[in-house]
Structures are given as C-alpha cells and as structure tokens.
C-alpha cells in the first residue's frame with residue numbers, strides 16, 4: 512500500500528495498515544468459513560470469540576482491574592454525555608465538571624438534565640488554551656463525581672496528570688485512550704468513542720467500576736442502563752460487531768508494538784518534534800499553553816488566515832491531509848494518534864520549515 516496519504520484528521524483518524532489489510536480479507540471470508548465478518552451472527556462461536564478476545568486484550572493493555580466491567584456500546588461518545596449522569600446521579604445529586612473545551616461543554620449541557628452541575632472551572636474566556644492546575648478549582652463535599660475530558664481534541668490540550676481528588680473521577684478519553692499508561696483504578700468510569708485512537712466509528716468503550724452498576728434510578732430505560740449491557744456481555748441487543756472486530760485488530764497491532772508504554776514513548780517523540788519546531792519559530796504559534804499541550808492533537812496558527820489556507824492546500828497536494836483546524840479555533844491542527852507514523856510527522860515538520868521560508872509573513 513504505497514499510495515496512502517498521511518492522514519492528520521482528528522476523527523475518524525488513521526488506523527494501522529496491518530489491521531485494515533486483515534479486515535479487508537475478513538470482510539469477504541472470515542477464517543475460511545465462507546462468509547464475512549459483517550455477515551456472522553453476533554451469537555456465533557466465531558464472533559463470541561472475537562468479542563472475548565477484544566475485551567481480554569483491552570484489559571491486558573490497560574491493566575483493567577477485575578472489579579471493572581468493559582462494555583461495547585453504541586451511540587458514540589456523545590451518548591455518554593447523558594448516560595453518565597442518567598445512571599450515576601440519582602435524585603437531585605450534584606456533580607462537578609471541568610469545562611476545558613467543546614466536548615466538556617456539551618457534556619455539561621446534558622448533565623444538567625439529571626442533577627445539579629457545578630462547573631468548578633471553565634477555560635472558555637481564554638479560548639480553552641490551558642488545563643487547570645488542581646488549585647484553580649474547588650470541589651464541593653456533596654459532589655458525586657468529578658468529570659473531565661482527558662484530551663481536548665479541538666483545542667489541543669491534555670491533562671498531563673489527573674487531579675488527585677478524593678472524588679470519583681469520570682473521564683472522557685475519546686481522543687487519548689491507550690496513548691499513555693493510566694491508572695484505571697483511580698476512575699469510576701472511563702469512556703471513549705473508538706474512531707480516534709481505537710478503531711472505526713460505531714462502538715464506544717465504557718470501563719465502569721462494578722459497584723456503580725446499581726446506581727441507576729428505576730426510570731432509566733433498559734437500553735440506557737449500564738447494568739443491562741454488563742449483565743449481557745454487551746449483547747443485550749446486536750452489538751456493533753464489525754467495529755468491535757476492528758478494535759480487536761487494532762489492539763493486536765498495539766500489543767505487537769510493545770503495548771501502551773511503547774505507544775506513549777512514540778507519541779511523546781512525535782509531539783516533541785512538532786512542538787520543538789513551533790517553539791523555535793516566530794512563524795508558527797501553538798494554541799495551547801506549553802504545560803497543557805496535547806500529544807495527540809497539535810493546534811497551531813500561521814501569521815494570517817490566508818497563509819493558513821495556502822498551507823493546508825499545499826500540504827494536501829503533497830499527501831498530508833486533514834490539517835485544517837476545527838472551525839471553533841481556526842488555524843491548523845495535526846492529529847497524531849497512536850497509528851500515525853513518525854515518518855509522517857517528520858514529513859510535516861520538513862514541510863513546515865520549507866513553507867515558512869517560502870512564504871514570509
């Protein structure tokens with residue numbers, strides 16, 4: 512596959528070629544069964560084995576303790592914005608949210624339908640260029656949980672360390688799951704839509720501490736209760752079989768690369784190359800404060816909007832696509848998820864140097 516471009520899109524993002532090549536075969540004929548992966552019963556021996564293996568790999572790679580359940584759900588990460596408070600905020604309970612960007616703002620809006628939401632910090636006035644230090648906000652004693660977005664895909668900021676709070680942490684890790692080691696045991700619930708760092712759109716991973724399954728009020732519909740899916744091994748209804756299968760192939764690739772610690776090292780190196788260039792240049796300006804920078808999404812500006820358009824167009828012509836920033840930040844954004852190759856980052860850095868030389872401000 513020599514004709515693939517370097518795909519800097521924020522999501523769906525680039526996937527490992529070996530996983531795609533395997534999927535291409537298995538779509539037509541899975542293990543010589545005479546039918547493809549998308550055509551098999553989700554209750555067949557073959558698919559059950561795929562689902563079990565995918566869960567086992569995720570547990571191994573994330574070191575998920577036995578007291579947590581892993582669920583494969585639908586509805587995208589966005590459905591977790593309401594499922595979390597719907598299941599965990601019984602009665603008129605309170606929860607604390609950190610507003611560090613678009614995805615937390617959306618989660619806050621949904622959560623307000625289910626309880627009292629205290630927004631203990633908001634980065635809105637600074638256009639979300641930083642992650643708050645723990646002394647920048649307070650958490651009320653009667654709050655049920657502290658909700659945060661570990662990596663802000665749009666603004667290119669990321670929690671370098673998680674708050675060391677006595678409150679239960681809930682994290683949206685859609686854009687940095689498996690990109691660095693984390694301690695699952697310090698979270699009550701972690702969720703992630705697959706399409707950034709894990710696989711195709713269509714499946715959302717939820718890792719939930721077992722004791723939380725019983726918190727949901729009776730009024731929660733069956734499909735929207737975590738317990739329903741935990742009790743049925745994510746097969747209460749037809750799960751997103753193909754997406755789960757591809758996540759499994761991506762996890763096999765990830766393990767073969769050396770697992771999460773190896774990924775973290777590689778991600779660190781990729782991000783370092785880009786930030787180093789940004790820091791050494793007057794031409795490019797990073798959006799995030801240096802201590803809040805994301806290793807997954809690097810958001811930056813050029814001297815003018817016209818130069819940014821030209822930059823994106825020329826990069827595209829050279830086989831580097833998806834560099835236009837999100838409309839709410841403008842500028843450019845390079846998303847460099849796990850499967851994005853180091854070579855592609857080197858190519859971009861070289862292009863950025865050339866472009867700055869050839870197009871003075």
Ligand SMILES: *Cc1c(COP(=O)(O)O)cnc(C)c1O
Pocket residue numbers: 522586587588589590614660662663664683684685686704705707
């Ligand atoms: C993309 C993204 C979402 C939304 O995911 P959907 O699966 O499209 O609902 C939520 N949170 C974060 C951090 C994201 O990057």
